[in-house]
Structures are given as structure tokens and as C-alpha cells.
Amino acid sequence: MNPSAAGWINKFGHLAKKEATYFPDFTSLYQELKQNGFVYGIHLDIPDFIPVEHKLTEDEIAKINLLTALYFTFKFEKGEVDFELFVNTVFQYYRSLEVAKISFLNKILGGTQTENQLEKLLDSRIYLGGNAFNRAFGNSITNSLLYVDVLIFRIYLNGHPSLMEHAQLLEYVTMNIAYQALNSKDAHEKDVKLMQLLASSLTYVNLNEAHFDGSYRDLLKHNFTDCEKDYFLDMACLTIWEDQQVSYSESDYILGLGNDLDKTEKEVQSAIENVFDFFQKNKERVSYLNDKNLASQFYDGMSKNVSKLILRNSKRLKKELTESKELVGLLSKSAVKELTSEEKKKVQNQLLDIFKSVPSLAIFMLPGGAVLLPIFIKLIPKLLPSAFDDNRVEEN
Incomplete structure (x- = not known):
């Protein structure tokens, strides 16, 4: 499944239907979403029943986990799932919260089917905002409060009369609890980054007010x-x-919160151990903990974005490359020896001509886009013919 290509929601529906009992109840769903980082707002892994051909990016992981959480929540509340009904319900749910504002251009490009519109809508829920350049720097990353959407969806399915007010309350309480937790300890730079990330993820509460x-x-x-x-x-x-340790003030705070939430001391201790274990296991993969300089962040960000675009369009690129024998010869030659200046210029011009035929790779046509060519050349051996069509559903 390719969550960056059209048709991924339909593909998800076919996969989920075969795994209807993957999560037996809401508790098991919640525990896996914690292990995958989704509950913590850190998007690292997806459920095992979803096959993927390429390494997923953070935004793709977030989209899959959000749809998974919404789908199984719907199943637990409504019983057997009619997928078309589920898609329409999710779309209407977001419309009721006034977050389903899809631009006119996206409506034209995405078509009128609810599945196509929901794909656009989920894209808008994942990113905090900003343009591609900001995303490359890591200044516009995935929403860290997406699990709130799942909690609100659950009460929406049960006919809660004041949905927006409850959504605002959930975000407001979450932020106040986080601030109180921060005040119970000596804050570090990483704590401040976390709070900034949570604050920037607010949807239903106006941060300025x-x-x-x-x-x-x-x-x-x-x-x-x-x-x-x-x-x-x-x-x-x-x-x-x-x-990774709880001081006296932190212990006093967290136990007091647990008591206010009607949790036992054992349940509080288990929650602490879960989050410590999660970060111990994944500390190298959590992006906001990295202390890279801006140049490194920019290169890493652009490498991920460009790699995703190239691999997702590999079928088209393979076809274009096979029709340019001179270019293939020069690329093969570059793997074993240095090209001349004339040959390098020829490779660059021919590659840019190819990218003109693949709209998704328009980034290469921007001023300075040629500096990304080394990333493309590095990925050429990985081009796979099935990448462009990996959301196709086989009919029996």
C-alpha cells in the first residue's frame, strides 16, 4: 500500500476487511497505537497487517495509523463495518468539526468521490502547515495531537450533542496537564521542544486566545x-x-493526577514504564530529540522528500530511462569512473527533460533543483516497476 498515491484508502479497506479481528477491543488498539508512537504524537510504525513496498515517511505512518484508529473505533462502536458507510461517516465527522475545508483546486484534482476527498482531508490533518521548503527543514511536521481526533470520533458515533465544545475541552485539558507536568520538573531544551510541538498541533483551541x-x-x-x-x-x-527517572516533585504530581483520574498507583506506574520503555527503544528515531544543525536538517529533509517522490514514480521513470539509451550508458559509466564536464552536463539536461514528463517531480525544475540530482542517481538501482501501481486492488 502506498499512502502517498491516490486510492490508498480503498486499498486499506480491502486489507482491513481481511483482518477484522486484528484488534479484539479498544484497549488492544490503544496499546498498539502507543507502541507505534501514535498516541504520543510520534509516528514510527504501523500495524503488521498492512504491507508496504517502500520505507514509509513520518507523514505516511501518521495517515495509516489515523485511518486504522478511526476504522477500528467505528467497528467497535457499530459492529460489522460497511466500508463505504465508514468513509462517509468519517468525512461527515470532520465536516461537523469544520476541519473538512478542502480547497477548490483539490476538489478538482481529487474528484468528487468521498474517498478521494477524504484522502485530501487526511493529508490536511497530518501536517501542521507550511510549504515544502519549511517541511524539509523540519519546521512543519506531523500533528502530535491526532489521537484527539480518535477520541472525539468515538463520542461522535454515540451522538454527543456538543461535539466542538468537547473537542476544545479535550485539547485544553491535555495542554494544561502537559504544562503542569512540565512545571513539576526542571525543564530541559527537549521538554520545551515537545511543548512547542504540542501547542502547534492544536486544532480546536485557538492558541492565541x-x-x-x-x-x-x-x-x-x-x-x-x-x-x-x-x-x-x-x-x-x-x-x-x-x-528517565521520576523525582519527588514529579512523583507527587503524577500520582496526584492519577488519583484525580481515578487511576490506581499500579496503573500510574505502568503508564510511566510504558513511556520510558518507548523512548528507550526509539530514542534514535524521535526527530525532535535530534540536535542536528540546519544544514543537516535541510539535507535530510530534502533527501526523504525527494527519495519518496522518486520511488513512488519508479514505474514511469524506468520507462523513460529505458527509452534513453545514451543516458543509461552515462549513468552506468558514472558508477565506475568520473564523467567529463560535457558528459555531466549532458546527464543533467537529459534527466531534467525526463523529470518534465513526470509532474510529481517538478521540484527538480525549480531554480537550484539540479543539486538534487545526486540523490536521484543514488536511488536508480532501487527503482521498482510496481511502485506506481501499488494501491491496485486485485479482484477475484
């Missing part, structure tokens, strides 16, 4: 579900994880 003072006790008097309370506790544990 909200006042987060760390108070949460009065807010917890509202009738929150056990699932929402689990999420509050995990987000608090996320905030205090960094030094």
Missing part, C-alpha cells in the same frame, strides 16, 4: 470517558519522561 496555566483539577470534573483519562495520563507521562 487560550491561557494554559497548568491547572486541571476543576476541568476534570467534566464527565470524561476512561479512554480519555488514559490519554491524559499518558500525555503527562510523556512530558516527564526525558531524564
